[in-house]
Amino acid sequence: MFLVVLLTSLALLGCGPKLPLAPAVVIDEGETPFYIIGPGDTVEIFVWGNPEVSTGAPVRPDGRITVPLVEDLQATGKTPTELARDLEQALARYIRTPVVTVMVGGFVGRSSEQIRIVGEATEPQALPYREKMTLLDVMIAVGGITEFAEGNDSVIVRTINGAMSQYRVRIEDLIKDGDITANVQMLPGDVLIIPEAWF
Template identity: 65%
Template sequence: MEKYFTRSIKLLLIFICAQFVSSCSSSSSLPSATIHSSNTVDIASYKYLIGAGDVINIFVWRNPEVSGSFTVRPDGMITTSLVEDIVASGKTPTELARSIEEILATYLRDPVVTVTVNNFVGPYSEQIRVIGEAAQPKAINYTQNMTLLDVMIAVGGLTEFADGNDAVLVRVENGAQKQYQILIEDLIKNGQISANVDVLPGDIIVIPETWF
């Protein structure tokens, strides 16, 4: 009974995924992964954005008393010795450093701030989400030049029930959702490297269950 219930839940989730995918506008295929991507988004110029849960180090030159390590709160804010509730999430480390300098200038003369990030989490909008028949479905922090193969390694590959060659990648382009067929089974089981494609921040990968 429990096994039947579990399979029913899985089929329901696959149905929901299929409905979600069918609501997106479609496109045929993505170009194979390249070292320097030719996609609309320039992967080479990607800059990491701070997210809730990130641990950031703030160094204020010649002012160790206002320097330190801080965790970005769930609301995307941080509070330091002289800076209360400043938005950190969604900014690059450099942008955050400049924002802190502006506030510290009220108290310090010509403050120079450096921000570095530890324990990378990043904002949800930047994460790659893998749902369906992956061995370990989850959200993955995007890394510059990440490919489909990197993502599949991170989620442990496919389950035995996966229909990897009917998987789709959902991406927002120019404000509209588009879907692309991706050949995961050809990539990771047959070693067809041409099936490897670049992934971008915010991509969603939906892996359906085979019906046979």
């Protein structure tokens, strides 16, 4: 699915009407959701009064963790608090009334909450989303654009409530000319496509 969106977007970059510019600020849709654990995250598990089972664990690509006394427990799709309650339930077979705290480090998040940068970025990659992240933040993280990039024809592909929209962004104006009006807010799940210039 991601590849289809990418190829469609790249095809649209070279022809047809210009896309609308991305909105500078996206309207806040309410309360910030809790962090949801994803593959690649690292969780630190503290079991009160039981240091021998307190440990750190990476969340595997299959979304599970294995810790002392508990094997293959699903972690992805849960908040740290939900995972702590699941661990308490699993550890209750071995420890009387366990009290567990889960802390997340090495944030990666679920793929739907990452921002993907493809094309003529210096270092194309997927970035974990941070609250109020902007296009400038993304450009700093990927090291800017290559000398072959057509930065002002870049596109953000954004899916909200199942509907896909595309917006043009002016990366060259932002990072080469310092035009801060070209800075726009990014959202979780955005795909930033930076095309190659046609010489």
